[in-house]
Amino acid sequence: MKVEGKVWRYGDNIDTDVIIPARYLNSFDPKELASHCMEDIDETFAKNVKAGDIMVGGRNFGCGSSREHAPVSIKAAGVPVIIAASFARIFYRNGINIGLPLMEIGDDVEKIKADDKLRVDTSTGTIENLTTGDVFHAHPLPGFVQEIADAGGLINYIKNK
Amino acid sequence: MGMNMSEKILAKHAGLESVEPGQLITCKLDMVLANDVTAPPSIKEFEKIGKPVFDREKIALIPDHFQPAKDIKSADLAKSVRDFSRKHNLVNYFEAGRVGIEHVILPEMGIVGPGMLTIGADSHTCTYGAVNGFSTGVGTTDLAVAMATGEAWFKVPEAINVHLVGRKPKNINGKDVILTLIGKIGVDGALYKSLEFTGPGVAELSMTDRLTISNMAIEAGGKAGIFPFDEVTKAYVEGRVKKPYEPVAADEDAKYCQTVEIDLGKLKSVVAFPHLPGNTKAVEDIGEAIQIDQVVIGSCTNGRLEDMEIAAEILRNRKVHEKVRCIVIPGSQWVYKEAMKRGYLEIFIDAGCVVSTPTCGPCLGGYMGILSAGEKCVSTTNRNFRGRMGHVDSEVYLAGPHVAAASAILGRIAAPEEVE
Ligand code: SF4
Numbered sequence: 191m192k193v194e195g196k197v198w199r200y201g202d203n204i205d206t207d208v209i210i211p212a213r214y215l216n217s218f219d220p221k222e223l224a225s226h227c228m229e230d231i232d233e234t235f236a237k238n239v240k241a242g243d244i245m246v247g248g249r250n251f252g253c254g255s256s257r258e259h260a261p262v263s264i265k266a267a268g269v270p271v272i273i274a275a276s277f278a279r280i281f282y283r284n285g286i287n288i289g290l291p292l293m294e295i296g297d298d299v300e301k302i303k304a305d306d307k308l309r310v311d312t313s314t315g316t317i318e319n320l321t322t323g324d325v326f327h328a329h330p331l332p333g334f335v336q337e338i339a340d341a342g343g344l345i346n347y348i349k350n351k
Numbered sequence: 352m353g354m355n356m357s358e359k360i361l362a363k364h365a366g367l368e369s370v371e372p373g374q375l376i377t378c379k380l381d382m383v384l385a386n387d388v389t390a391p392p393s394i395k396e397f398e399k400i401g402k403p404v405f406d407r408e409k410i411a412l413i414p415d416h417f418q419p420a421k422d423i424k425s426a427d428l429a430k431s432v433r434d435f436s437r438k439h440n441l442v443n444y445f446e447a448g449r450v451g452i453e454h455v456i457l458p459e460m461g462i463v464g465p466g467m468l469t470i471g472a473d474s475h476t477c478t479y480g481a482v483n484g485f486s487t488g489v490g491t492t493d494l495a496v497a498m499a500t501g502e503a504w505f506k507v508p509e510a511i512n513v514h515l516v517g518r519k520p521k522n523i524n525g526k527d528v529i530l531t532l533i534g535k536i537g538v539d540g541a542l543y544k545s546l547e548f549t550g551p552g553v554a555e556l557s558m559t560d561r562l563t564i565s566n567m568a569i570e571a572g573g574k575a576g577i578f579p580f581d582e583v584t585k586a587y588v589e590g591r592v593k594k595p596y597e598p599v600a601a602d603e604d605a606k607y608c609q610t611v612e613i614d615l616g617k618l619k620s621v622v623a624f625p626h627l628p629g630n631t632k633a634v635e636d637i638g639e640a641i642q643i644d645q646v647v648i649g650s651c652t653n654g655r656l657e658d659m660e661i662a663a664e665i666l667r668n669r670k671v672h673e674k675v676r677c678i679v680i681p682g683s684q685w686v687y688k689e690a691m692k693r694g695y696l697e698i699f700i701d702a703g704c705v706v707s708t709p710t711c712g713p714c715l716g717g718y719m720g721i722l723s724a725g726e727k728c729v730s731t732t733n734r735n736f737r738g739r740m741g742h743v744d745s746e747v748y749l750a751g752p753h754v755a756a757a758s759a760i761l762g763r764i765a766a767p768e769e770v771e
Contacts, residue, residue, distance in 0.1 A: 284490035
C-alpha cells in the first residue's frame with residue numbers, strides 16, 4: 191500500500207488513555223471512537239484530520255491498556271499508517287491484527303516534524319519525507335506476521351488458512 | 352543451552368523442545384480472558400470466524416470494569432457478554448454479586464496456576480506470573496481468534512533478570528518494589544521483554560506482594576513478570592488450582608539480556624508522580640507537602656485481603672482527613688466478605704471511608720470516584736496517565752496501601768511512619 195499525507199506529530203509514551211479515554215469505552219463503534227480520538231491532548235485532531243494523514247509518535251507509542259479501541263479509533267479517523275520510534279507491545283499486535291500498518295524507525299523519527307508531508311510504501315517499509323527530502327526505512331515485519339498484515343488482519347488470515 | 356521460565360512455558364505450549372528469543376511460535380492456551388469492555392468487540396469478531404468456542408472451560412469472561420452497570424451503554428455491554436456466555440455455556444462467567452476484578456479472582460479461584468499459559472484482553476493479565484504462569488495482555492482480535500482456536504501467536508521475548516536480595520523492611524510492600532523497579536528501568540525499560548524475578552529476596556515476598564509486582568510488569572512495557580515456584584507459591588495454589596499443573600524453574604545457565612538488582616533492605620516508601628508510573632520519588636524526598644482530595648484503595652494491583660489489612664491497621668481508631676474522600680474497594684466478593692468478618696470494613700466506615708462492592712470503578716476513570724479539574728488523588732492502582740481517573744487536569748499519585756492510608760489521614764502524601 192502506498193499513501194501520501196500530512197503528519198500529526200506526537201511525543202514519547204503516548205498512552206491508550208489519551209488516544210481514547212476510558213469514558214468512551216462503553217461504545218465500540220469505530221466512528222464514535224474516532225470522534226474522540228486524541229482529544230485529551232489535542233482537541234484539533236479529530237476535527238481536522240483528513241483521510242490519508244499520517245500519525246507520527248516517539249518512543250513507546252500506545253503504551254498502557256490493551257484496548258483495541260485505541261488503534262481502531264485512529265484507523266477510523268482515516269489514518270492509514272502510524273510511524274514511531276517504537277511501539278508498546280500490545281498496541282503493536284493490535285495494529286497488525288486489525289490491518290493498520292505500524293512502522294518502527296527508531297531515532298530517525300526525530301527528523302519528522304508536524305505538518306511535514308510523507309510518502310509511505312507499507313509493503314517495502316520506505317518512508318519519504320517530501321518536505322525535507324529524507325528517506326527512512328522501517329524494520330520489516332518478521333515471518334508470518336507479514337502474512338497477517340498482507341491478509342488485512344488476523345481474522346482474514348485465520349479465515350483464509 | 353539453558354532456558355528461562357518464559358521460554359520453558361512457551362516451548363511446552365508450542366510443542367517444541369526449546370525456543371529462543373525472537374522466534375515466532377503458535378501456542379496452545381490454557382486460559383483465555385476478557386472483561387465487559389473487551390469481550391463485546393471480541394464477540395463481534397469471533398462471530399465473523401464462524402466456529403464454536405474451542406473449550407467452554409477455558410474462557411473466562413469477567414464483568415468488572417463498568418459493572419454493576421454504570422449507564423445504559425455499559426448495561427448493553429454486560430448483556431452481550433452475559434448472552435454470549437449463556438449461549439456457549441461458559442463455565443467461567445460470573446454474574447455481579449459473585450464476581451470481582453478479573454486479576455484478583457482468577458488467581459484466587461485457582462483458574463490460573465503454575466506453568467499455565469494465559470492470554471487476556473486486558474493489559475494486566477501479566478498478573479498471573481506471580482503464580483509461576485506465563486500470561487500476557489492482547490487485544491480483542493487476538494482474543495476472538497483464541498476463543499475460536501485455543502491458540503495464539505507469540506514472539507518469544509528476551510528476559511530481564513530482576514535479582515532480589517536483602518530483607519524486606521516493615522511498611523514496605525510489593526508496590527514499593529515494582530514502582531522502584533519501573534523508576535529504575537523506565538516505562539519502556541522492558542518493552543517486548545519479560546521480567547523474571549530471582550534471588551534470595553523472592554522468599555521475602557508474600558503472594559500479595561508478588562501479584563502486585565507481576566501486575567505492573569506492563570507498566571515497564573513488559574510482556575510478562577514471572578516468579579519462581581517456591582513454598583509461598585505452593586501454599587497459595589494448593590487446594591485452589593484443581594487442574595493438574597507443572598511448575599517451571601529457570602535452568603542454571605538460563606539466558607537473560609540484562610540483570611537488574613534490587614536490595615529490598617534499602618527500599619523506601621515510594622510514590623509515582625503524574626503522569627507516568629516511572630516518575631517515582633521516595634515519600635521522604637518530596638519536600639513541599641502535596642495536599643490531596645481523594646484516596647483510592649483497591650484495584651487489581653492492591654485490592655487483596657492483605658492490602659485491606661494494611662490499610663485497616665493504619666486507619667484503626669483514626670479518621671480520614673476532613674478534606675479527603677477515601678474510597679476503599681475490595682477486589683473480590685471473597686476479599687469483601689473476609690474483610691467484613693475481620694472487622695476491616697467497620698474500621699474503614701468508622702474512619703469515614705466510602706466502602707464499595709468489588710469493581711474496577713475509579714481505576715480507569717469509569718465511575719465511583721471520578722476526579723474533577725485540578726483534583727489530586729493518591730491511589731493504589733497502577734496507572735497515572737493524564738485523565739486516567741477523570742478530568743485531564745486531575746492528578747493521580749500511585750502508591751501502596753500503607754502510603755495511601757497514611758495520606759488519607761494526614762490529607763497530604765505521607766509515609767506510614769508519620770502516623771505511627
Ligand atoms: S482494576 Fe484497573 S487496571 Fe485492574 S483490570 Fe480493572 S481497570 Fe484494569
